[in-house]
Amino acid sequence: MSQPTAPPEAAPSRGAGPGPSRRGILFGAIAGVVVAIAVALGFTFFGGDGSSTDPSSVAAGEVPAGEIPVSSTYTELTGAPADPDPMGTTNGLVVHPIRETPVRDAPDGRPIARMETTQFGDTWLPVIAEQPGWVQVLLPSKPSSTTGWIRADDLERAVTPYVIRVHLGAKKLQLVQDDKVVDEWSVGIGTPETPTPTGRTFLLGAFTNPNETYSSVFLPLGVHSPTLDSFGGGPGTVAIHAWPDASSFGNAVSNGCIRVPNDALQKLAKVPLGTLVIIDEE
Secondary structure, eight states, X not given: OOOOOOOOOOEEOOSSSOOOOTTTTOOSOOOHHHHHHHHHTTSTTSOOOOOOOOOTTOOTTOOOTTTSOBOSTTOBOSSOOBOSOTTOOOOOEEEEESXXXXXXXXXXXXXXXXXXXXXXXXXXXEEEEEETTEEEEEOSSBSSSBEEEEEGGGEEEXXXXXXXXXXXXXXXXXXXXXXXXXXXEEOBEEOSSSOOOOEEEEBOOOBOOTTOTTOSOEEEEEEEOSSOSOBTXXXXXXXXXXXXXXXXXXXXXXXXXXXXXXXXXHHHTTXXXXXXXXXXXX
């Protein structure tokens, strides 16, 4: 079984917080055989049963395992703030939890989830706002476009120079590096019945799947189909992947995923995890 190549390291942030270790900034597809098998079984390695009790008394830095849900592509959260700027860009700051840590609805607010250190490999999340001692990040859970606040002391920081832009009207995907478009491809998108959702999300991971031969690598995003609760054994997670039939490119033909040519997939698989993906109607 082939495995994707880990991409280059991202540049470390010069801001506050601990510097990223070499382990922490190998962002790419490091999941390998274990993850591929887990994916084939329906992503069941995303632990937690989604159950929840009142966590309002949890102190900063404490994570009562099992009492609040893990934030993952498999869970749905209650009380998570919506993304305040769904088409906004950032300065490229991404963070990795160095320990399991609470996700809160505001700085020093109520815990709404737990963020684990790994999902598809190491967990990397884009930062959309900061306050002293806290960062606000995009989350991979349902509902789509939800956010949460995590203590800065629980995080490693790095910077990605990339943004991926998907234009549904033009059916184009652009790879942007340092504010310049460096590559562009015609892509397949969701049908009107199973649309590709709009807004900003992020590269959540990368994995191989021996049961799906049409794409050598799959790049799940931190967003879900607005019409499908599940698909292919997973929770309706939207992904970027290759497709063998070139007639898909430039057309609305998928169940919500973004189909790209193989050359595009190879370049996108080297983009750091946590990188913003902005999907618009243009």
